[in-house]
Ligand code: SF4
């Protein structure tokens with residue numbers, strides 16, 4: 001780790017909304033700790049499992065372990081937990097989030113108390129572990145591994161990701177049925193754990209609020225199509241937090257409405273992230289380098305702004321069908337439609353693989369001039385497929401520069417700032433020459 | 440009594456060494472081969488349609504030529520190796536490819552495989568990670584859809600009888616393999632671990648009926664052996680894909696006997712039969728989702744419960760030490776590895792853990808570790 005990499009993240013043109021997030025996150029962990037003291041049930045969770053509304057309707061406090069790992073990385077406090085995981089026999093090639101999370105819990109178990117100096121006071125001890133198979137294997141396998149340190153009961157469930165060439169209409173019925181059964185299984189499990197009964201009207205109301213919340217976030221996000229772009233990628237990588245971790249909170253709905261108002265005003269007044277926007281970039285696959293977000297500040301020097309991302313995407317639009325009244329059915333249907341939307345559009349576009357389809361759509365809609373992807377050594381799910389996506393982009397935009405940045409979501413060992421700067425320099429030269437003939 | 444055919448093991452070795460040869464021969468005569476990755480592919484459905492299931496293998500000791508241009512270096516190197524060979528034309532006799540979504544690497548390779556290799560037939564089978572009642576129902580439907588798509592490709596359909604016939608053939612194969620594994624219980628085992636790998640790999644490359652005939656001859660040949668008594672340390676090898684003899688041969692050259700395994704290409708792929716009484720598709724769904732003990736399927740319970748089947752192997756095969764072998768970047772295995780080690784140690788067994796990059800195993804480095812490991816076992820035996 002070099003001294004330079006310790007620079008603070010600073011985006012001068014950050015939104016006010018993003019500025020609020022640090023306090024929100026702190027409060028979130030405080031509230032979770034307080035809930036624990038009040039003997040309310042706390043669950044370890046994974047983001048985007050589609051169970052948020054169900055947990056909220058049963059008043060279960062949600063603690064998102066992947067994001068806690070990310071927080072540890074941002075604060076440069078992940079190291080002791082990683083070391084502990086390795087001492088416990090876990091490979092240093094394992095998902096970085098899982099290493100941090102397992103290390104944290106192994107350490108807590110050994111100390112018999114919260115590890116000292118745990119960022120934001122630490123995650124409260126969970127009463128249950130709720131994983132899912134959406135996105136990657138560690139997102140359920142990690143909780144199975146935690147069985148080594150905890151006796152908290154586990155409910156892992158499947159969330160299907162249909163293959164790229166599946167006949168979406170043909171598989172819909174049984175896929176939705178399976179998802180609904182998984183959710184019902186979860187409800188039965190939670191009812192047993194809490195002794196409470198699900199109030200389905202309450203669940204329905206929460207589902208509706210969540211859709212409204214997403215609508216506002218999506219509307220706000222799409223304002224970034226404007227030139228100059230009103231919001232940075234640094235902001236995106238904090239603004240997803242309320243959605244991913246406090247989705248059902250009425251605060252979150254208000255928060256994204258506020259974000260929309262703020263961005264709308266910027267667009268109307270033509271206020272961009274940078275003064276002289278010359279190039280618009282896409283942050284493609286790969287989670288952000290949490291430990292060194294300051295690297296993103298290097299791009300504006302070239303007049304470049306990230307106008308869109310494919311990481312932490314807002315779920316696809318979904319209309320609640322008026323004839324379906326069971327909220328569980330609605331959640332199941334929604335999960336299926338969202339997880340098959342890119343496959344469907346990719347098939348319509350003559351067989352574009354879904355991940356590549358997501359990139360092509362953003363390149364088109366956000367007037368992108370270059371793509372940056374982040375090869376994260378310890379996150380297979382967000383890294384595998386990057387080369388294919390790059391190749392497909394090239395098939396469609398032969399000159400479009402695509403840069404691979406190499407580091408990790410947690411671990412700094414593989415990161416070299418000097419090397420990254422020089423790659424960015426070369427990449428930006430290419431972006432410049434790619435754009436030149438058009439301008 | 441059936442006549443003992445000489446040289447059945449030699450035949451297995453020949454098939455092992457020239458892997459695509461028989462397939463090419465049969466393809467030239469009009470057979471259709473369908474390649475697949477991972478032991479969750481229900482090969483019976485392929486056989487029922489009169490095509491030959493061919494398990495795609497990687498190339499240990501063969502540096503990658505093409506993969507770097509298409510696949511990230513942090514992807515399961517076994518998968519990268521399979522793809523590399525396919526890009527080099529090694530699998531051009533295949534009419535199709537079936538890749539089950541069992542782990543992240545399998546899931547992601549599917550799109551790349553289709554995009555570049557463009558097989559005439561391709562299918563990704565979604566395998567649930569859970570084993571709830573609903574998971575089995577879903578999987579059965581998934582297998583039904585797979586069957587229909589393959590029927591469409593084959594231009595004919597498989598009747599319940601065709602399926603039952605294929606199930607019987609594959610069950611027979613499994614029974615014969617278990618019978619062969621029984622012969623490893625002897626002290627000393629009648630067949631070496633190295634020979635077993637050759638037999639297993641050979642079986643992945645030929646029609647099931649042919650393999651059954653070969654197995655019958657191999658068993659007869661092996662039964663005739665009269666080995667000289669020895670007291671070599673008896674090992675269980677647990678882990679991911681082992682489709683090459685290099686590591687097993689090294690263990691045996693160092694003085695061990697590999698007597699049992701729990702690997703994707705070994706016992707895990709044939710231990711449990713399809714129950715014909717359940718009906719074809721329900722039986723297949725139950726067998727593949729419920730009967731295969733891969734870390735990519737979630738099973739509730741603590742390590743002692745989850746890995747108790749390995750405890751049974753240890754007891755029944757007189758295992759004295761365990762080699763745990765995982766392939767780099769395999770999250771599912773690596774999340775289980777510390778618990779497998781703990782469990783085996785709780786049974787009083789020394790464990791050697793090797794994390795490998797599959798393609799170029801560091802044999803010289805391993806040799807030292809293996810020798811030290813075998814000494815530990817010997818010392819334990821003296822206790
Ligand atoms: S592998 Fe990647 S996506 Fe999966 S849990 Fe780890 S960090 Fe998250």
Ligand code: SF4
Pocket residue numbers: 477515517518541542543544545679680703735766769770771772
């Ligand atoms: S994780 Fe297991 S199933 Fe997946 S490629 Fe590796 S060995 Fe095969």
